[in-house]
Amino acid sequence: MRPRLGGDANARIHHQARPPEPPPSCDSGTDGGPEMAENGINAVAGPHSSYLGQPRGLLKETSLNILGRVDDLRGPGSQRGSNGLLTRSWTGRSAAWALLLVFVAATTASPGASPALNAPPPLVLHRERSSAFDLEVTGSLTGVAAGEARYLKWSELRALPTTRLNLEGEFVSGSQEVTVVLLADLLHALPIEPGVDAVLATCSDGYASIYPESFISRYRPFLVLEINGRGPDSWPPPGLKFNPGPYVITVSSELIPAVAQFRDIGHKKPWGVTRIELASLSRSFRGIFSGPWAHPSPAAAAGREIWIHSCASCHAGPPGTFGGSKAGRPFGVIAAYAASNPAFFKKYVRDPKSLVPSAQMEAHPRYTDAELDTLIALLTAH
Numbered sequence: 001m002r003p004r005l006g007g008d009a010n011a012r013i014h015h016q017a018r019p020p021e022p023p024p025s026c027d028s029g030t031d032g033g034p035e036m037a038e039n040g041i042n043a044v045a046g047p048h049s050s051y052l053g054q055p056r057g058l059l060k061e062t063s064l065n066i067l068g069r070v071d072d073l074r075g076p077g078s079q080r081g082s083n084g085l086l087t088r089s090w091t092g093r094s095a096a097w098a099l100l101l102v103f104v105a106a107t108t109a110s111p112g113a114s115p116a117l118n119a120p121p122p123l124v125l126h127r128e129r130s131s132a133f134d135l136e137v138t139g140s141l142t143g144v145a146a147g148e149a150r151y152l153k154w155s156e157l158r159a160l161p162t163t164r165l166n167l168e169g170e171f172v173s174g175s176q177e178v179t180v181v182l183l184a185d186l187l188h189a190l191p192i193e194p195g196v197d198a199v200l201a202t203c204s205d206g207y208a209s210i211y212p213e214s215f216i217s218r219y220r221p222f223l224v225l226e227i228n229g230r231g232p233d234s235w236p237p238p239g240l241k242f243n244p245g246p247y248v249i250t251v252s253s254e255l256i257p258a259v260a261q262f263r264d265i266g267h268k269k270p271w272g273v274t275r276i277e278l279a280s281l282s283r284s285f286r287g288i289f290s291g292p293w294a295h296p297s298p299a300a301a302a303g304r305e306i307w308i309h310s311c312a313s314c315h316a317g318p319p320g321t322f323g324g325s326k327a328g329r330p331f332g333v334i335a336a337y338a339a340s341n342p343a344f345f346k347k348y349v350r351d352p353k354s355l356v357p358s359a360q361m362e363a364h365p366r367y368t369d370a371e372l373d374t375l376i377a378l379l380t381a382h
């Protein structure tokens with residue numbers, strides 16, 4: 001099992017001077033507004049979620065309306081969606097500005113902080129790796145052929161707009177200061193192709209985390225660059241028994257309180273991240289969006305959400321489906337368990353060690369019967 005990093009991120013946030021950007025050009029009134037109720041299928045976790053292996057909830061599409069629906073990472077700044085809601089592109093200046101303003105308003109103690117006026121320069125995509133602390137980037141990037149990788153240097157990431165958070169017990173016990181780049185800011189600095197709607201983070205041990213754009217815009221995950229002023233070349237920080245580097249992506253319930261309600265939030269807190277892929281969910285998970293899964297029952301569709309947000313961190317799906325390689329179990333085997341012995345399947349998902357003491361799979365104890373039934377509906381749909 002992947003070791004867990006510390007407890008809940010109780011953060012205090014300090015902004016470093018951010019590079020100037022132009023003033024907002026359209027309303028930002030609804031962005032970052034009050035949290036919507038979580039949808040009923042998800043149990044609510046306690047306020048303290050540990051870093052890894054912690055049960056995690058589904059992505060709640062309905063809750064995204066409050067932020068404005070985000071259709072494409074790269075599209076025009078803002079447009080009317082067919083549902084009449086104002087839709088904003090992720091990279092749209094106004095959306096970035098709205099988020100920045102909300103973020104500043106919500107998290108800084110200095111109300112006079114005035115945002116600056118120029119966007120940061122785009123990141124340089126290096127063709128060759130220069131060190132073990134480079135972050136590999138793949139996927140739909142302008143000018144990068146499919147299957148090719150590029151590399152981002154830590155020092156260049158560190159030069160992006162950063163935020164300092166004071167976290168409690170996150171990596172080491174007690175209070176610690178971490179310097180982070182919001183994933184959204186990182187993406188703004190990359191030449192993303194149209195159609196990208198997710199970031200897939202892959203770790204050195206084959207674990208993976210999936211960040212749909214809706215998750216990114218709502219829950220504000222970030223890349224950790226320094227812990228107590230030390231970069232990954234001097235990790236682990238004193239007090240942490242394993243090296244979480246080269247990169248950690250995580251979320252903070254202090255930054256966005258709603259993350260505390262994510263049951264499997266641990267699957268959005270990968271350590272050992274070496275690569276991010278700019279991806280399209282429907283392409284990366286086309287195996288479970290096509291064939292028998294092209295028109296899923298409502299239950300199977302709900303199960304697909306769980307699969308993508310939780311199971312895919314370790315399990316690859318049917319051919320054409322992204323997933324981590326940690327589990328090393330073919331999708332067919334998982335599906336066979338679901339079909340032939342649902343009781344075993346449910347018990348295994350909730351508490352693998354209760355059935356197989358040597359099991360490596362993390363327990364997912366908060367899944368309700370109804371949720372596990374949706375997973376079974378997904379797995380038995382073919």
Ligand code: HEC
Nearest residue numbers: 310311313314326327329334337348349352359360361362
């Ligand atoms: C942290 C990694 C991880 C995650 C996340 C994960 N699994 Fe697993 N899973 C494993 C590993 C590793 C095995 C192989 C047996 C073991 O060591 O537990 C496994 C085995 C299984 C098995 C038993 C198959 C067998 O051959 O023993 C089932 C069923 C299963 N997983 C279903 C799921 C479902 C459904 C989800 C999502 C809710 C999920 N897993 C999420 C790592 C994971």
